[in-house]
Amino acid sequence: MKEIRLSGSGGQGLITAGIILAEAAIMEGKQAVQSQSYGPEARGGSSKAEVLIDDHFIYHPKVVNPQIFLAMTQQAMDKYSHDLTPDSIVIVDEDLVQNPHGSEHIVKVPITNLSVEHLGRDLFANIIALGLLVKVTGAVSFETIQKAVAKRVPPATVPKNMEALRIGYESIQ
Amino acid sequence: MSEARLMQGNEACAEGAVAAGVRFFGGYPITPSTEIAEYMAVNLPKVGGNFIQMEDEIAGIGVILGASLAGKKALTATSGPGFSLKQELIGYAAIAEIPAVIVNVQRMGPSTGQPTSPAQADIMQARWGTHGDHPMIALSPWTVRESFDVAVKAVNYSERFRTPVIILLDEVVGHLRERVELPSAHEIEIYPRRMPNTTKAQGYKAYTPMEDLVPNPANFGTGYRIHCTGLVHDETGFPSGSPKVTEQTIHRLHEKIMRVQDEITHYDEFFMDDAEIAVVAFGGTARTAYAAVEAARHAGQKVGMVRMMTIWPFAENVMRNLAKRVKGILVPEMNYGQYVYEVERAAAAQARVVSLPKYDAEVFTPDEIKQAIEKLAAEVAK
Amino acid sequence: MRDYETFFRTNRLPHIWCPGCGHGIAMKAIAKAIAKLDLDQDKTVIVSGIGCSSRASGYMDFDTLHTAHGxxxxxxxxxxxxxxxLNVIVITGDGDCMAIGGNHFIHAARRNIDLTVILFNNNIYGMTGGQASPLTPVEKKATTAPYGTFDRPFNPCEVAKTAGATYIARGTAFHAAPLVDLIAQGIQNKGFSFIETLVQCPTSYGRRNKMGSAAAMLKDMSETVIPLAAYNRLSTEERNEKLPSGVLHTDVFPEYAAEYAKIIKQAGGDKA
Structure with missing residues (x-):
């Protein structure tokens, strides 16, 4: 089972990213669950989304053993990392998370800046992060995640989102 | 069967209700049930139905009772604070015998509590929330797919028994997205609105009970000119102060449901063949309990699980028999301990019944339940 | 015109109202208005709340609904x-409509949904023995205001106007004939219509306030409530002692159910 947690600030689009990842897994015939937790703020407060992917029905729907932990803000890094293990892979936006911790496997990528630099706005950071997550986890194929993103986003934004996926996917070796 | 897709529990519940024929939704937005209202706002007009956002929670149930009397299958959705406010009219629906479904996506309380956090603390309120005596049907799904199925059942039961039916979702299942394949329209059995079986000329009375103890009051506007009231009434539908009529009415309201109790008691058993310990769970907690029971089995414990879909009427016979089969029963629930009291009563000391409450606004972890299983196993082994 | 008496469930009569109560006059006016408009008896629904006024639904031979308080x-x-x-007519009282049901009242008016609401205003909670309502005038006594009320009453017609009702009228049990017309016009208005009907409660209100017999209370009503045109001619000071009657306000605004039918059409549900 793949256990993935995406965290950041409300408005960064991480819940959407989690939903797209789960939809991609279903496209590949797998089981997937997605859940989220958030405070009263729609924007600005910390939020997390969790995605579990398996070949069998998933009973307990929450992450127990976080294999992959994405943090897009320092606050989320601190708030949602309590159960990381030495094996957890921590992926952070290196400009927004100054102090990643919880594991020695840390992947630092300037996710938001890549979005601004290549696509003109920070809006695509979540999709860049999604491309990056797919590269790190191998949870679904790159082709499937492209299909899943294309299905979710407004048609006019598909080319930019495809570009964002590719940037994320190629941001690490 | 439809194509597999990712769907949220609340959305599946709304879709199930529409599939079962619901054509009227009235309600007031409240976390974590709002997705149901939003689904209805988009989709009901597409099938010729009505969505209306009301001024408050009480109006939210009042409007669906009116719509139901005028012939539309109707549903409202709410959460803790709204469920408290709706109680009086739930009682009205019970005594006036108006079909209606009330979804309560449970959240942490009391009062405003923790609005975005899960709980299962409205178990007793669902049964005893209104004043006066009446029975209650309450169903609690544990998967997104079952949220659809439970909605269909709830609508059907409300129509068949002409009674309010409560869907006890919890935040865990209501907000969970998971893979579902939904049945297509022809695979869904729908209980149609009951209609008068005699004419006015033949002496039709709106509240004469049929063989199944359920009356067939006519829809408004169909020429029967019935009277509907929350006062105790006789077969004509008009108020009666008679002690005999009062007693008969209250008895019949209970009997029309309790006579088919076994038929409407839905539950699953897992790993129960040689089990010495049973975990009894429902809703989101049952998912975690399953993971815990499976892990405990792998570790060699003789433990099984009974997963309840029907919360009310309480599964008296199921629990009485269960207590004879096992040495210990563990009841994990996201509250201070509610359902466990009913289990304990039915078990009648035939098995040791242990409560595993959880009220920190978090869901159980499988490990918490597994440890409690191990502890109980050690105790009953002595 | 149909005989209005066919609109009563004669086997449910006599009614429970006290001798001298004005509710019977108001109920008869509704039946006469329905007769005047020749509404289909099988397509007309009477809905009421809880209280003395709301017992009227049980006596009227339509589909009738006696709901919960407010x-x-x-x-x-x-x-x-x-x-x-369906023609939907609502019978309510001053406590039912303006206290416990006040929120529903302003919002139904705001939606301009096609309902005709007749408020039987007897200034008191009669059924429970004479407690003060939001329409009990200042300084009048009630069991819950033994030293006289001091909180301001609503003017329900003004509340209805502010909330968006498109037909507002006031009548009385004394002016029984014009009341029929006021109600009939309200039923004809395609929108939220509100008719405040002043009725005497000699038992729970008049007696405690030394207002005399039912006849004396009706006589007072005949002097206090005057046609709108006459009221408008009075000085501000003189108006304090009087209440205007007749059609007080009309407006034009889209009706809620008709507007929702458009939504259904837009969503394609009219073909479903």
Missing amino acids: RALPFATGIKLANPE
Whole structure:
């Protein structure tokens, strides 16, 4: 089972990213669950989304053993990392998370800046992060995640989102 | 069967209700049930139905009772604070015998509590929330797919028994997205609105009970000119102060449901063949309990699980028999301990019944339940 | 015109109202208005709340609904939306409509849903023995205001106007004939119509306030309530002692059920 947690600030689009990842897994015939937790703020407060992917029905729907932990803000890094293990892979936006911790496997990528630099706005950071997550986890194929993103986003934004996926996917070796 | 897709529990519940024929939704937005209202706002007009956002929670149930009397299958959705406010009219629906479904996506309380956090603390309120005596049907799904199925059942039961039916979702299942394949329209059995079986000329009375103890009051506007009231009434539908009529009415309201109790008691058993310990769970907690029971089995414990879909009427016979089969029963629930009291009563000391409450606004972890299983196993082994 | 008496369930009579009570006059005016408009008896629904006024639904031979205290309007809204071809008439009282049901009242008016609401205003909670309502005038006594009320009453017609009702009228049990017309016009208005009907309660209100017999109370009413045109000619000071009657306000605004039918059409549900 793949256990993935995406965290950041409300408005960064991480819940959407989690939903797209789960939809991609279903496209590949797998089981997937997605859940989220958030405070009263729609924007600005910390939020997390969790995605579990398996070949069998998933009973307990929450992450127990976080294999992959994405943090897009320092606050989320601190708030949602309590159960990381030495094996957890921590992926952070290196400009927004100054102090990643919880594991020695840390992947630092300037996710938001890549979005601004290549696509003109920070809006695509979540999709860049999604491309990056797919590269790190191998949870679904790159082709499937492209299909899943294309299905979710407004048609006019598909080319930019495809570009964002590719940037994320190629941001690490 | 439809194509597999990712769907949220609340959305599946709304879709199930529409599939079962619901054509009227009235309600007031409240976390974590709002997705149901939003689904209805988009989709009901597409099938010729009505969505209306009301001024408050009480109006939210009042409007669906009116719509139901005028012939539309109707549903409202709410959460803790709204469920408290709706109680009086739930009682009205019970005594006036108006079909209606009330979804309560449970959240942490009391009062405003923790609005975005899960709980299962409205178990007793669902049964005893209104004043006066009446029975209650309450169903609690544990998967997104079952949220659809439970909605269909709830609508059907409300129509068949002409009674309010409560869907006890919890935040865990209501907000969970998971893979579902939904049945297509022809695979869904729908209980149609009951209609008068005699004419006015033949002496039709709106509240004469049929063989199944359920009356067939006519829809408004169909020429029967019935009277509907929350006062105790006789077969004509008009108020009666008679002690005999009062007693008969209250008895019949209970009997029309309790006579088919076994038929409407839905539950699953897992790993129960040689089990010495049973975990009894429902809703989101049952998912975690399953993971815990499976892990405990792998570790060699003789433990099984009974997963309840029907919360009310309480599964008296199921629990009485269960207590004879096992040495210990563990009841994990996201509250201070509610359902466990009913289990304990039915078990009648035939098995040791242990409560595993959880009220920190978090869901159980499988490990918490597994440890409690191990502890109980050690105790009953002595 | 049909004989209005066919609109009563004669086997449910006599009614429970006290001798001298004005509710019977108001109820008869509703039946006469329905007769005057020749409404289809099988397509007309009477909805009421709880209280003396709300017992009227049981005596009238239509589909009738005696709801919970204060909740007539949400039920009526559901009926009208579920089946817009029905004529939906709501009978309510001053406590039912303006206290416990006040929120529903302003919102039903705001939606301009096609309901006709007749408020039987007897200034008191009569059924429970004479407690003060939001329409009990200042300094009048009630069992819960033994030293006289001091909180301001609502002017329900002004509340209805502010909330968006498109037909507002005031009548009285004394002026029984014009009341029929005021109600009939309200039923004809395609929108939220409100008719405040002043009725005497000699038992729970008049007696405690030394207002005399039912006849004396009606006589007072005949002097206090004057046609709108006459009221408008009075000085501000003189108006303090009087209340205007007749059609007080009309407006034009889209009706809720008709507007929702457009939404259904837009969503394609008219073909479903």
